[in-house]
Structures are given as C-alpha cells and as structure tokens.
Amino acid sequence: DTGVSQDPRHKITKRGQNVTFRCDPISEHNRLYWYRQTLGQGPEFLTYFQNEAQLEKSRLLSDRFSAERPKGSFSTLEIQRTEQGDSAMYLCASSLAGQAFFGQGTRLTVV
C-alpha cells in the first residue's frame, strides 16, 4: 500500500494523559499536513511541514500540541494533558504537486 498511513487508527485515553500519533506520508511527497475533524464538520488545518521544516501552525494548535517531522519522512503529533475537547479524528495528508492525499485518520476519544 503506497498511500498515507496513520497509526493508531483508534485511541481511547483518559483525560490528562499524553498521546502520540504517527503519520507515514507517500514516499516522494515533501509536504505533510495535519488536520483535525470533529463530527459533522470539515477538516480543520492544524500544521504543515515542507520536508523537516514546520512552516505554519494554526491558532487551533495550542501549546499542548506539538508536531515533528524528523528527517522529512514520517511525522508525529503529540497531545499533552488531553482534554475531552480534544476528542476528534486527526487526519494526516501529504502532497507533492499541490494535490493532497489523506490517510485514514486516527480517531481519538478522551474519557
């Protein structure tokens, strides 16, 4: 499978715990994006990387959120001290020539 891969697919965590998600983009894609999608809404932009450089962060990305893309390959999104409002689908996308392809997402439930 040469698509965007996200792991885990589902995560249930207790409020206050830290969680980390991983995204493996399509191999030749140099741009990687993170979005968050809540039920009944469109995806909302969180942050994006060009290679290993994080070029933009949304105001939605509070200081509890951090994203990395070491060596310009896979990326991780960490949420510290999770809150119930963090419950959402976290989507990763990658692109090369302007067309963004999404992974299946990680469904986070904070209880």
Added chain:
Amino acid sequence: QQQVKQSPQSLIVQKGGISIINCAYENTAFDYFPWYQQFPGKGPALLIAIRPDVSEKKEGRFTISFNKSAKQFSLHIMDSQPGDSATYFCAASATGGYNKLIFGAGTRLAVHP
C-alpha cells in the same frame, strides 16, 4: 475571509438523478478548488479539482463548474448511484494547492435506489 461556505448540508437524490453541491468563498487569493469524498470512518479522498483559469472540468460522472466573478463553484454528480452516498467536502487553497486547504462544512449525500 478564510471561510468556504457549502450548501446544502444534506441532499437526497434518486438513483440516476443529478446531485448538485454548491460552495462559495471570499478570499480572492484562493486559486485551487478540490472536492473530496468521505465515507464513514475513512479519510477524505480527492475526487476532482479545478483551477480558476477554466470554468468547467469533467471527470467521468463528476463535473466542477467554476464562476470566478461570483466566487462560487459547484460539484455536479451525473447519473447518481447508491455507491455515491457519502459526505462531500469542497475546499480551497492559495498558491495552487501547496498551502493549507480550507474546507467547507460538508454535504451528506444519500442516493436512494
């Protein structure tokens, strides 16, 4: 200025009919307009996209119509099939799609047999 407004919220079409979903934007810097299809529990899948130098783009049963002066674009699904039942999102981006996508709120399409 960053918003993309999508309508209707939900749509019911009979098999074989035409499904039409509309979007409007404000930011004149937007120059790339894709449509995504999303099934429950899955990530959005790119369906078709258009740039403002053309007024229409067709791929199979899917057509995008683009009106630059009105800052509106729409998706037409011809000969709609039950398998087309999904949520459709319009989106917009500046700099040819290399920047972040701004999504509409989505349209839930149900195609009845």
